[in-house]
Amino acid sequence: MTTHDRHLTLPGLLRRRAEEDPRRPALLVADVGELTFGEWDRRADGVARGLAERGAAVGDRVGLVFGERDWIEFAVAWCGVTRAGCVAVPLSDRLAPAEVRHALTDCSVAAVLHGAGADIPETGGWRATPAELSVAGGPFERDPGPEALAQIIYTSGTTGRAKGVGATHGNLAYGVTVNPRRRKLAHSRHFVHAFPIGSNAGQTMLVNALDASPAALTLPRFTPGRFAKLIESYRAGTVFVVPAMAIELLNARVHERHDLSSVRLLGSTAASLPPAVAAALAEAFPKATIVNYYTSTEAAPAQTTMIVDPARPASVGRPSSGGDLRIVTPDGATAAPGEHGEVWLRSPAGARAYYGDRRLTGATFKDGWVRMGDIGYLDADGYLYLVDRESDVIKSGAHKVSTLQVEAALYEHPAVAEAAVTGVPHPVLGKVIAAAVVVRSPVTAADLRVFLLDRLAGHEMPSRLLFVPELPKNHVGKVVKPRLLDLFDRGPSDAPSDAPSDAR
Template structure:
């Protein structure tokens, strides 16, 4: 990773790599010099090769996060990105699990709530100390401008904690080789060449956020993000000159479309909209295509464990439910024993990256998820004769009601077709006879009245779209769906809401 930064710096030293709108900009030359200073300061403070360093930063501090991240890697350490929105218990668990030796913080107003005895250093203090010629602890720094990377391709580079939708999050370990596989080696091969900048609002500490950081290193376009997402601010940046690519998660797409913030705006400059982190309902994809007529709408399917392997799907009304074909790896649908199944047969979905990842300090989970480079995705699906993947559901989300197995994704897609449904999530709730009953949580659009989205109304709307056993037996109207920072719905919390 440090070598990749050096390469981009040599090519485009004065180009803006990352901009936090209205807050800060970072050129490649500044990124490289700052990373070298952080690396030198960390080495002076005793950091050794392989030491894990927590990175506790908020969305307003993407530029310092980028500097700190590459500084840790240049010094031979392992970066552990962590959002500043984590609760103290969540933060403490991650730092304890990875046995972090220190935390770098972007919060100049006070130290984050880390376990007692763990040193916390503000990135700004390290940079200032390095500029003054000291490590900030009274010692001197030498050679900060010529800091040589201590990293090797096979070395561990980062540990990224999964979103934790099903219990305790797991640390996913990635090597430098994994993060840089497929990285461009020629200036003409830089990605997103149609854009001057790409826009996103992803959180630090998520796989989507890390993808944006890597894009900043490998794309011709610079990264542009917000200190805080609002539909109006995001819409203004979409319309701004040079914004040719926009990355979203489905919840952001829905909020943006329903807010009215795009009304009357010129969206013709946007040529690519990429959606990731959660399934993009066909109805939402169709709305994006209508709102951005010049843009290609692409859905990316991957996971923190499988990256960079993924499937990509250019929105096609003829295949509205497909999630694409493999890119950057291999795809397989297999039986419970891991044996490949023929096209059209439903089974477990697996992806395989050229350089695999693994869970950190969790051999039991590794045995269950990783096999000979393949990653069990936890999803059920099928591949058609043309190689397109179709998801049935998350393995743990399939609702077994009576004699039937019901796909929650299929019901959610049908609910999104209702003109007054903004968002929808489906779960199974306990039933004394059937075992489980289908339950739908729905976020109405602002125009919906009290009588517009009752259970009988929705069941009537869905009657021509779904089988009778797929129709929701219970309905819950919410102002918003509970989601983690990656944009995934927390279905366990939804089940608890139905219980209440």
């Protein structure tokens, strides 16, 4: 962010864009409608005024529970809440009622704004749709300042109960510009995504809608065919996915049925791309630069960026956007190149924090650095390679096994559509390797093991293989590894891939 931009907030950026080009589309939702900058700004004022008239004070938390068909209403509500100086708590209506209740209760929301027909758990406070709350009038101004809390995102909770990560206005607006000539993604008229509301990826797309040159175009619910058709129909130049979506696009072979030649940038976020998947994306989108982004809800806007490179197929890149990166050994020292340790990123903006949890904040955030919860290493040129999530590393006998490495090897087999690896209990070794696999064509466990012989060491070889129709995922598309154990408890291992679905 340039010096003169340091006090800019996202609601302030919306005001500027509405003044510059009020009729320009900012956000389009497929089969639903569109929102111009002028309408977005006017409606955000109405929500902010409605909140103030109902007594909402600066710093009050306001839950936002919306479905993906409600992206327009959500965008209006988010900017209205933050313009009023309140703190937005975005949540997808795909979450289980208990998850929504936990988030709304955990941060003691004063009110809930929601989509029409949403089923909101009882948590206290009043509730309304943006239309019901809105109060007409002129521009509403209540500037809380860049250091004030703007939003709380509840993490996806793949390993336990979701935690609220708070971000300030300054953190969210880091790097945005008011200069029309410097707006990002200027190579396209639309950028396409299908991320759920309430995820860090979804919030990044909301920032893009305010800051980027093209209009945001979103699909209410991702399916490979509809997503590819949307790209083709709008000749979209930029596409954002998570790895699970990329895998579905490839498995459906949409590039054989749709013209995707307009895509110049395909970005993948939320998890690292298996090298075989990244290579297949480059073939499916031959005119696109494939970029892998590595960050977290806690670390943003710090991230590493990697333009997929055959010379470094497993790397997630080097720091970008003014951030920094280091690998820390168990004794707290900085690791040498090639040495494994904890991955820490340093944010160039004001650091985030866990809302209401100083102990956990102190364990994760330190002097601007954020502990990522991953084990990794740097090569001699400073490129980051992830070994595994700390919680996912499998200790089998005297060995430590990376689930990411075993998954990457499985993805190289042409019959494997998806794979997820975990450790299951063993009376002697403690744990052994277990892989759940979704296939696109018939294959046996014996075939897979033969294929893996020259790709994995003996201690990395899956002792159990389970063919399943789908992997357990959360609403963001990440595999929930604790639920893999339930699959292995229920299902027979080494079932042939053409077995009945209840055995796969």
